[in-house]
Structures are given as structure tokens and as C-alpha cells.
Amino acid sequence: MNGPVLKVSGLTVSVGRGARRHVAVQDVGFEVPAGGSLGVVGESGSGKSLTLRALMGLLPPGVRAERGVVELAGEPLPFAGPRARSVRRGRLAMVFQDPLSGLDPVHTVGAQVAEVPRRVLGEPAAASRRRAVELLRLVGMPDPERRSHAFPHQLSGGMRQRVLIAMALASEPKVLLCDEPTTALDVTVQAQVLELLDDVRRRLGVAVVFVSHDLAVVRQMCDRLAVMYTGRLVETGRAADVLDHPAHPYTLGLLEAVVDLDDVDHMPVTIPGTLPDLAHVPGGCPFHPRCRFASEDCAREVPPFRYLNDRQWGTGEEGTGEDGTGEEGTGGEEGTGGEARGTACKYPERVTAG
């Protein structure tokens, strides 16, 4: 299949009405190739979870997707309305953060997994049950035949998360959206679940969009990365490129603030200032009050998101361009979902130098 399996452009989501209305996601776009993995990174208020929900057609009441196009294998999906859910069945599935609230406590896990093939794919009951056991085996649940009769509260957190993943895979989606699926899990269990997701991705060719606040986890899991801040996309690119050679001061700030287990000498440095209230985002570049590279024009104009010349930012080689500004619309993102490297900073070269 040519082209990305998932393509999002210009997604804008607003919350509230009238005077209280504010934009929670502004003009977000990215692509995911078939079988690829994209990590979406940000802190609270970054809009990463709302973005996923908009993709899934699961926006809560009072929250509206105002603009934007979501295309699955080339076909646009509506955000709301009667067809919103049905059109996503069997193509898009979501894994939530909290396995306890994602599962119905009064039904066995086997029944819940089997419900998907039965209702979504229309398979008969017995076949659905067999499929459920297969899926539980696929997600690494030991003794799946017997365990499928267990209730959610009888399983550990890691097992419950596997059940959620099984349910998501049961509809044979092309894209799996994961909203912080391992945040509530212990480190060793998280490692198991991440390994499972990676395994599933390779074997079934399912594309994964992985939302997290944990940079180390997305480094491990994802080929590509999108960094969000106050609802806006601030940087995209290959995961290794973004994390090793950040092109936006916020990404650099996050990297400096994170404590890494191996990097013993690096003491974490906090990003000055605080995350702004979404209703009062600073004018101009939203990050400018906290940015040590900011200049006057950063406060005046919102810098547009643009693509960078890949060679300068990917391999660390010295580029031939003088100031590193890329051209709009190039960088290989057309149709390949490829290595598009983008930033919302006007002066990304300051980030490398500083």
C-alpha cells in the first residue's frame, strides 16, 4: 500500500462554548506509515490525549473538532455524527491508560474480548470465543483457555492491560492508538507490555500511535516522534533525531529536565516558568516566556510549523545552508510518511548551538 496508513492534517479541537471557549489542540498534523510507530510526547495540557480521542471519534461533550482531516488509508473519517464510530470499527482501535476502568467488572475477560469479533465482525458465538482465546494467547497471557473465564479484578494490572490490548486487536485494526498504556504499570510489567506492543506491531503490521509523557519509553518504542506543547505541534522527526538533536527549545528543555538512569553526571535542570493555562496561552510563540533563546519577534508572531532540511538535523553533519531554514513542503513527507523533520521554532539553530 502506498502512502501512510494514517494521515492527520490541520486538526483543531476546542473546548467549551461562548466566552469560555479555548483551543486545546491547534493545527496538528502527522503521518504514520503502515506498521510504523509514532510517539506523541507532551506534558499536561499539551493536548496529546485529546488528539487521540479526536482521531477515535471519542470527544467528550462540550469538546469539538473544529477543523482538520483524518484519513485512514486515504479515506477521510468524520469526527462526530452517526457514522463516526461505525466507520472506525475494524480499522482504528484504542488502548486506554487505566485498565481497571477500561474493563467491565461484571463480565469475564474472555467474554469482553469475544464481544468484539461477535459484534464488530459478525462472527458466531463459538467462533468468537475461540478467537478470544487465540488473542489472549497472542498477547502473552499464560493459560489463556482457563484465564479467559477470570474477571478483571482477579487479574493483575499488567494482565488487564494485555486484555485491553487483546480487545483492541480483536477488531483487526490497521492502527492502534495507545493513550499512556503503561503509565500506571510497574517498571518490569511496563517492559513486558512494551515488548508485546512492539511484537504485535511487527507481526501483524499494525501501525501504533503511542502517547506518553515519558521520553525514554517513546525512544524505545517509536520510530518517529511528535512533541506537543499547549496543544500545538512543536517538533516532529525520527525519534533518534529529535532526542539527540532537538530542534525546539521545549524539546531541549524536556531532555534536560529528565533524569536518565545511565547518564549519571547529568543533573536535571528544570524549565523555568510554569505550564500556561490553556485559556491564557501567551501570544506569539507559546513557549517564548520560558525560552532562553527567545528574541523579541518570538513574542510578537506565532512562528509557523515548517519542515527542515533533513540532512542538517538528522545526521549531525554540517549542512551547506547558512541558517538551516528549510523550504516549505519538502523534506520527503509527501506520500511516504517518511523522515519529515519539522519544528515550530523560528531559530532552531540556536537550540543546537546552546
Next chain:
Amino acid sequence: MDQALAVAPPAAPPGTARILLAADGLNVSFPVGPGHRLVAVEDVSFTLGEGETLGIVGESGCGKSTVAKCLAGLLRPGSGTVSLQGVALPARRSHQQHRAVQLVFQGPYSSLNPRLSVRSVLRELLLFHGLARGDAVEGRCRELMALVGLPEGALDGYPSSFSGGQRQRIAIARALAVEPKVLVADEPISALDVSVQAAILDLFADLRDRLAIGTVLISHNLAAVRHVCDRAAVMYLGRIVEIGRKDEIFADPRHPYTRALLAAAPRLRPGPDRVRARLKGEPPSMTERPTGCPFHPRCPRAEAVCGAQLPELLPAPGGSSRLAACHFRDEKT
């Protein structure tokens, strides 16, 4: 500033400082259902030196929060004692004894009374314990705010007007208000945003340097413990499986569980190929403890002796200050 918060003396080499806090043979268990007991903490002993920071790491169910509550006097252990400067603390502590060990709680959103202003909370403690009177109270409040890096204006605020990181600072100020000798922090950063975690860790490191208190930092975040603590203890299923200086523990772990934890933690910058041994199986049930070593059902190194005989916390390699509870503690990674 008064004496209790004077600048700390130059740090003695870890392990040689005077012992400030000691836990000895703590056991906590709860009856659940007929004939079953849930063992939360089993035979936990460790010491905390003056000016030292001890990290306790482990996953859910390992009992670290229970240990924190025992240290702070919120929970009475079934057996075992907590001693402060050599004196065992009774089950019902006096005001002074409570003052000496303070707890910083995990969730910044539930650890502050929503109906009291910051100033009220601090004043109440200062006045009750007689730490300041009259006009001095306000000055003390301001000092505490400065100590935790908050502006003076924060004193007027109510919890709902602060962010998570700021609330955590307020909680720390509250703990410091009574001039404790020991600060126990139970997962102080896990509920905070990434960029804010650094600031709070920074604060702990700074307090360690400036004040003559000991700190126990409980966290599942290995990296945080490595950066802030002098020594670390690893807990599994209610027991300490390894304890020692942090560079020993993290660079040369001698217990398979410690190795598994380190291997499982995702890294920001993937280093040279590490042993990516995935830990099999699930955390065991706390009501049905395995025989012998609690870790042996999941341990890649386990042999027959492990299921039969509980390994003791003994020095490894022979003679060092680091202890490991594994029959194969002398094997390097």
C-alpha cells in the same frame, strides 16, 4: 535561623555518619479472610545516617509505602521497632517524637487541606509546637517559603490555586515547619509533570546539602533515586533484597531482581547492548508467599536451594557495606 535548621556539617563518608534513624525487624501484616494474612512488610531493617539520603525502590506491593508509614508513626508494625538516635519510638508517639520524623505524601492534590490557606497550615504547626510566637511567626512562614522556592505571596493562597509542583513544595514546607530530623518522602514526584520533577528533585538535593536532616526517598523511579540518594535499598514482596551505596547497587547489582529492574527501565539514550532479560511472570500474590526466597519463582538464576532456603541479607562481595539477599550474591553481573 534557629539551630535545628543550621547548615549541615561537611558530609561524612556514607556509612560512617552517626546513625539518625534505625528500623529494626519491622513486620507488618493484615488478616484477610479466614486463615490468610497479607504480609506487607517482613523483617525490614536499615539505618539512616545524619545528612544522608536513603532511597527505597521497588514496584507496587513491595511494601515501601508501608515502611514509610511505620517510620512516620502512622502505622504500628506488628513487631520490630523504629529508633531515633538510638531511642526506640513507642507506638503512640508524643508531639516531639512526631515532629522528628515528617512525611511528604505522594499525591500533591490530596495532601493539602483545601479549606486552609498556606499560612494557616504553617501557623497552626508553628504555634502548636511553640516554635515561634507573635510577630516571629510570620517571618518564619516567609523563611519556609523561601526555603522551598516559593514567593511570599504564596502564603495567602489556597491549594486550589497552585500547580502540582507548587503544592508539593508547600507540602515540603509543611514538613520542614516543625524542624524534623528525618524527612520521609513517599513518591514525591511521580504525580508531577516531567519538567517539574526535576525542580523538586533539585529541591531535595538542595535541602540535603543545606539542612542537617536525613531523608528517606521512596520511589519507583530508579533514575531519580540514583541522582538524589547516597544509598539505596531494593524491596521485593515486603523484604529488602539489596541495600548499599548507590554506585555499588546501580553499577554492580548483586541481586537478580535489582538487575531485572535496571534492565527493564527504559533509557533515554540507548547505551551499548545491555542484557535485556525480560522478567517473566507476574508479581506474586501477597497472601501466598513463595517458600524460601520470595523472588525465586521468577528468577532467571534460581536453583533448587532458592526455593528451600530463605537467603539472608549478607555482605557481598565479602566485607563491603553492601548487603544482598541472594544465595549467589558473590557472582558479578
Next chain:
Amino acid sequence: MTTFVGRYGPGPAPEGTGPDGAPVVARKRPRSVLAYRARHSPTLIIGATITLGLVLVAVLAPLISPYAPDHQDLYNILSGFSSKHLLGTDELGRDELSRLIWAGRTDLRVGILAVIFPFCFGTAMGTLAGYRGGWLDTVVMRAVDVLIAFPFYVLVIGLIFVVGAGTTGIYVAFAVVDWVVYARAVRATTLVVRESDYVAAARTGGLPDWRILWRHVLPNTITQAVVYLTNDVVLVIVAVVTLGYLGLGVQPPTPDWGAMISEGQEFLTTYWALATLPGIAVLITGLGFSLLGDGLADVLRPQ
């Protein structure tokens, strides 16, 4: 003010400061949030207006009532609405409007006083039971269970027969019967608040239990009791009126809506106003307090 000097040098500005270093304590304090909500709650405003209006009328009765409640105008028995007697007169020539006002004064006074003890006692019992647990909890809750199992009026009437009719009887009866609902509600919230970290922090701070209860637990549990109080006043007033109707409440010659309804019953076909007007008065009182309670519940809900 000493500035926070991190171990890495002056470091970034303390969290919570704006870009220019000025302190930023964002958003409103809880008091002004309450005031804001209060101003924007129609239920609260209407309820408060009605209630305050009633209370004012009751308090100012001696000043605004056209006649004394037992003044008899024997030339105008059972007369309809007129300029001399705005709402007419009863069978003894007494001015209806005056009697309504004075009866309201009595019923409101008795109703409000009668809930004070149940509120205080019930809240105290609920708090202690919830916080301490153990045998205290068991004893209190069993008492609550027993009392709640009895139909309200059966108990009240029974007690009045024992103590004797009249206002004393009313106060005693409600003191015994009415505290249980407060106890239950407050105990439930106390159980939750007891487990919160800030209560644990107060305990580790060395504060004694009574202090923790007074400053940390009670302020967070009492809003439920206060809201229930406003509804309870309605219940109690209705009960007072009912008892008056049955002749077991406020005794004549003190005017009381219930007694007025009872006396006016026999004139229902000839002069309906005597029986219905007091009923309408009770209705309006109940409405006022209920709306006030609803409004308060709205305003006091947790942020």
C-alpha cells in the same frame, strides 16, 4: 527575603513567578469563588429572598401585624376580604392576616430552634463515630439504625404523649428522633476525609485528635450537614404544623398554622380561606427553605 539558591547557582526563577519574577498566585481564592457562585445561582437567590422575607416578617410581627392575634372583632365574624381585614376574619372575629403572621412567628421559631440540637448532636456523633471507629462507631450506628427504623411520626407522637403536648414536647421529641440523619451523613463523609493525606499530615505533625477534628475534618464534612439542615427545617416546620393540626403541638391561645388549619376545616364550604391560607403559608415556607438548601448545595460543592 532570601532567594532560593540552588546548588547549581542562581538557577531559574522560583516556580510560580512570572517572567519578570513577580509572584504569580493564579486564580481566585475559594472565598471569592463561593461569592461568585452565590451570585450566579438563581435557586440560592430566590430561596434566600423568600426565607429572609419570612424571617423578617416573623421577627417584625409585633410591628407589622395590623391587629393582635387574639383581638376579636365580634361585629365581623367570618367576614371575607375587606379593607379593614385584608384576609378576612375567623369564626371568633380574629383578623386572619394577623393570625397568619403571628402563627408564622411561632412556627418558624419552634422549627428553627428544634433543629439546633439534632444538628449539633448528630454532627458530633457522626464525626466521632466516623473518625474513631471501633465500639463508639458501633454503638452510635446501632442507635441510628434503631431510630431510623421507626416511622418518624410514630416516634414523635409517642414521645409527645410521654412528655406532654406543647413546645417542650416538640423540642424533646425532635432532639431524640431527628439527629440520626445528620449522624449518618456526616459519618460517611468523615470516613472519606479521615483517609486523606492532609489528615495524615496533621497526625504526623503531632496535632492532637480534637484539633484535627475541629480544623481539618469538620470544615470538610460539615457542608453536607448544613445543606441537610435547610431541608430539615422544612421537615420540622411541617411536623410542627402537623402536630398543631392534631392538637399535640403548640397549644392555644398561641397561634399556629396547624391549629388554624384544624379550626378552619369545618368552614371549608363556607369560608375556605381559613383552612387554605395557612396551608399556603406552609407551602411558601417550605419552598423558600428548600430552594435555599438546593442553592447552598450548589454553591458549597467541592471545587
